Amino acid sequence: MSRTSLAPLPSAAARSVRSSAIRDLLAVTERPDILGLAGGLPATELIPAGRIAAATAAALTDPSSLQYTVSAGTGAARAAIGRHEDVDPADVLVTHGSQQALSLLATALVDAGDVVVVDDPVYVGARQAFEAVRADIRGLPLTPTGMDTELLEHWCREGLRPRLVHTVATFHNPGGVSADVDRRRHLAELADTYGFWVVDDDPYGRLRFRGDDPGPIRRHGERVVSLGSASKILAPALRVGWLLAPPPVVGTVERLRQSADLCGSTLTQSVTADLLDDRPWLEDHLDTLRVAYAERADALVTALRSELPDDAKISEPDGGMFSWIRVPGLDATACLAVAADEGVAFVPGPAFAVARDLSDCLRVSYATLDPDTLRVAASRLGRAVAISRGRRVGSADARPR
Amino acid sequence: MSRTSLAPLPSAAARSVRSSAIRDLLAVTERPDILGLAGGLPATELIPAGRIAAATAAALTDPSSLQYTVSAGTGAARAAIGRHEDVDPADVLVTHGSQQALSLLATALVDAGDVVVVDDPVYVGARQAFEAVRADIRGLPLTPTGMDTELLEHWCREGLRPRLVHTVATFHNPGGVSADVDRRRHLAELADTYGFWVVDDDPYGRLRFRGDDPGPIRRHGERVVSLGSASKILAPALRVGWLLAPPPVVGTVERLRQSADLCGSTLTQSVTADLLDDRPWLEDHLDTLRVAYAERADALVTALRSELPDDAKISEPDGGMFSWIRVPGLDATACLAVAADEGVAFVPGPAFAVARDLSDCLRVSYATLDPDTLRVAASRLGRAVAISRGRRVGSADARPR
Numbered sequence: 107m108s109r110t111s112l113a114p115l116p117s118a119a120a121r122s123v124r125s126s127a128i129r130d131l132l133a134v135t136e137r138p139d140i141l142g143l144a145g146g147l148p149a150t151e152l153i154p155a156g157r158i159a160a161a162t163a164a165a166l167t168d169p170s171s172l173q174y175t176v177s178a179g180t181g182a183a184r185a186a187i188g189r190h191e192d193v194d195p196a197d198v199l200v201t202h203g204s205q206q207a208l209s210l211l212a213t214a215l216v217d218a219g220d221v222v223v224v225d226d227p228v229y230v231g232a233r234q235a236f237e238a239v240r241a242d243i244r245g246l247p248l249t250p251t252g253m254d255t256e257l258l259e260h261w262c263r264e265g266l267r268p269r270l271v272h273t274v275a276t277f278h279n280p281g282g283v284s285a286d287v288d289r290r291r292h293l294a295e296l297a298d299t300y301g302f303w304v305v306d307d308d309p310y311g312r313l314r315f316r317g318d319d320p321g322p323i324r325r326h327g328e329r330v331v332s333l334g335s336a337s338k339i340l341a342p343a344l345r346v347g348w349l350l351a352p353p354p355v356v357g358t359v360e361r362l363r364q365s366a367d368l369c370g371s372t373l374t375q376s377v378t379a380d381l382l383d384d385r386p387w388l389e390d391h392l393d394t395l396r397v398a399y400a401e402r403a404d405a406l407v408t409a410l411r412s413e414l415p416d417d418a419k420i421s422e423p424d425g426g427m428f429s430w431i432r433v434p435g436l437d438a439t440a441c442l443a444v445a446a447d448e449g450v451a452f453v454p455g456p457a458f459a460v461a462r463d464l465s466d467c468l469r470v471s472y473a474t475l476d477p478d479t480l481r482v483a484a485s486r487l488g489r490a491v492a493i494s495r496g497r498r499v500g501s502a503d504a505r506p507r
Numbered sequence: 508m509s510r511t512s513l514a515p516l517p518s519a520a521a522r523s524v525r526s527s528a529i530r531d532l533l534a535v536t537e538r539p540d541i542l543g544l545a546g547g548l549p550a551t552e553l554i555p556a557g558r559i560a561a562a563t564a565a566a567l568t569d570p571s572s573l574q575y576t577v578s579a580g581t582g583a584a585r586a587a588i589g590r591h592e593d594v595d596p597a598d599v600l601v602t603h604g605s606q607q608a609l610s611l612l613a614t615a616l617v618d619a620g621d622v623v624v625v626d627d628p629v630y631v632g633a634r635q636a637f638e639a640v641r642a643d644i645r646g647l648p649l650t651p652t653g654m655d656t657e658l659l660e661h662w663c664r665e666g667l668r669p670r671l672v673h674t675v676a677t678f679h680n681p682g683g684v685s686a687d688v689d690r691r692r693h694l695a696e697l698a699d700t701y702g703f704w705v706v707d708d709d710p711y712g713r714l715r716f717r718g719d720d721p722g723p724i725r726r727h728g729e730r731v732v733s734l735g736s737a738s739k740i741l742a743p744a745l746r747v748g749w750l751l752a753p754p755p756v757v758g759t760v761e762r763l764r765q766s767a768d769l770c771g772s773t774l775t776q777s778v779t780a781d782l783l784d785d786r787p788w789l790e791d792h793l794d795t796l797r798v799a800y801a802e803r804a805d806a807l808v809t810a811l812r813s814e815l816p817d818d819a820k821i822s823e824p825d826g827g828m829f830s831w832i833r834v835p836g837l838d839a840t841a842c843l844a845v846a847a848d849e850g851v852a853f854v855p856g857p858a859f860a861v862a863r864d865l866s867d868c869l870r871v872s873y874a875t876l877d878p879d880t881l882r883v884a885a886s887r888l889g890r891a892v893a894i895s896r897g898r899r900v901g902s903a904d905a906r907p908r
Contacts, residue, residue, distance in 0.1 A: 114616060116616070116759050117621075119640070123765075150574050155567055155573055172745075174744070205769045213639070214520075216518055235766050238767075342574055343572060345768070345772045358521050371772065373775070374774075
């Protein structure tokens with residue numbers, strides 16, 4: 107028997123995590139000549155490597171920063187995150203990025219077959235975490251003002267009993283929109299009424315470059331778990347995220363983290379605490395990010411408005427890293443191959459679809475390219491869309507019968 | 508409703524991970540006046556903090572070492588681990604410590620109700636990982652020469668069909684013993700015959716200070732997943748472990764890691780690759796560890812031989828961090844409270860028991876104390892055992908009817 111033929115007979119959990127055909131498609135677009143609007147990465151050149159190097163060197167003068175820590179996270183990190191988020195440190199659990207918080211919460215709270223409501227389009231990492239516990243995943247169509255809580259209430263009145271409702275309420279990935287205060291309050295009230303948990307997944311909230319902050323959902327109710335992350339504001343490689351929740355939830359998740367991977371890195375938690383606690387530096391750094399991302403968002407959206415067809419709908423970001431585009435009549439998945447030929451990449455809508463037909467939608471990220479390069483990318487994308495939509499129209503015209 | 512009363516209604520998975528009464532008991536023994544033989548930590552003062560600081564500073568000159576990486580681990584880390592373990596990099600998946608490898612393997616390969624065979628006494632982290640997927644866990648009594656593969660074969664002949672067999676074949680935690688080559692070969696043959704996976708969990712193998720290395724179980728068959736770790740040889744806070752397996756297993760686990768926490772830390776994987784590839788430095792460093800742990804093991808075992816009762820059985824380590832002790836007639840859990848009063852801590856046998864009665868056993872670690880302090884700890888432990896066994900005999904004598 108050859109080693110490559112040793113198929114592992116995956117568990118039901120392993121089989122239920124969707125493999126992504128689009129991931130394979132996107133692998134083609136990693137050629138260096140292709141301008142990437144597809145990624146979900148923050149800008150590498152805006153990562154504060156110097157400040158992190160200083161904090162790391164300081165932490166490493168004490169060898170105990172290289173020892174194990176407790177599953178809930180170091181005391182310093184929990185305290186610093188508590189100050190950063192204005193919550194009690196006992197409500198903080200430090201995780202390995204906020205993806206781990208999602209995965210542990212899914213394991214802690216959701217049994218196979220339990221209903222979990224997510225945004226449609228959905229953050230792919232959330233879908234995967236709920237797939238891994240074999241939840242019954244329902245997609246709630248995202249509106250231009252965030253999660254459609256009216257429809258959710260209707261569903262609940264009709265008898266739906268979600269165990270958990272997940273949303274990215276601020277600068278949605280991939281939808282680009284934010285929920286207003288009324289929807290946040292409504293969602294928290296529904297959670298209290300119908301006894302579900304809300305997961306307010308917020309990696310982008312600090313990257314606001316326009317408009318007022320509507321504040322976290324937890325202000326409006328108690329059945330809310332907030333997720334945060336250092337990945338988009340400091341550095342992904344710290345692998346520090348966090349979960350804010352009532353202590354009994356923190357305790358349950360902490361026990362599961364022990365079996366998942368024992369604990370996080372004392373070193374990177376120490377570095378994160380140092381940076382979060384350095385308020386003047388952090389505010390300066392966040393301002394730098396906001397200015398850069400605002401310039402990039404404006405450059406891309408402005409260019410796309412002139413390069414894409416007049417009937418294209420382009421979301422205008424107030425923060426975060428993404429814009430969501432709908433081009434009526436486009437087959438976005440087919441268009442990706444054309445776009446790769448033109449030298450640009452994006453993620454087609456179907457990658458994020460739960461139940462909706464999002465085949466004429468796509469997600470672009472403006473985070474990693476400078477404004478001039480973004481304008482070139484927009485022009486390439488415009489050509490790809492024109493070619494692709496032309497072909498579709500052409501093939502419809504040429505239909506034999 | 509107060510926030511602390513918001514009980515989360517845990518999932519079946521969360522309920523099935525055992526909470527440890529002994530963990531609570533051990534919390535008492537964290538007083539600074541108590542000499543700790545209970546821990547499973549490597550010695551902090553032997554962590555190569557200077558070499559790690561140099562590698563970290565070098566990595567941080569490139570900001571991309573702070574960016575996301577792929578779920579399987581950085582190319583450099585997979586290649587360095589491949590050289591370190593003498594396997595192809597395609598067979599390597601980098602994990603967040605080897606506990607994550609255990610947890611992902613359990614999720615990937617085991618469905619609720621599947622039979623998983625573990626050593627009895629068991630490595631607690633393995634039991635927790637298999638509890639989290641609600642496996643039917645069977646404990647195979649550990650022998651002085653490792654896993655009892657004769658009994659396992661008997662069980663299989665009688666009809667048992669394990670999905671997976673987990674063992675710490677080298678310097679067992681907590682049992683202190685190693686499996687010889689014949690048992691390793693036998694186990695790999697049984698895996699091929701009965702179609703189960705062997706997990707050869709090996710965090711301590713490089714810490715051998717006596718005797719010959721019998722080599723990894725994967726030398727004897729193909730249905731073997733090997734786990735390794737940087738935690739005991741470099742530093743726990745790197746949070747770098749690894750799994751070596753045929754590529755289809757690596758692929759399945761990689762997909763689950765994506766949903767578990769996306770990826771590891773590019774930075775700490777880069778540092779680990781740097782240190783593993785620095786062969787002359789690594790060999791010197793490992794020699795330092797081996798010499799220190801040998802001295803400590805000898806100091807503790809020699810002292811315990813004179814301090815404990817004559818009928819006590821004390822395992823004599825050839826490497827690793829632990830010795831396993833049996834004192835006939837002792838109630839080791841009750842003895843821990845006495846020991847705390849005497850100023851010493853250990854872990855009572857029942858913490859590691861699957862189906863066996865290990866109430867007269869205990870685990871001691873010699874890793875974190877110097878030889879003189881270990882001799883003091885042994886003397887305190889000797890007093891606690893004498894007092895505790897005396898009480899038990901006394902209370903039996905005083906039994907009213």
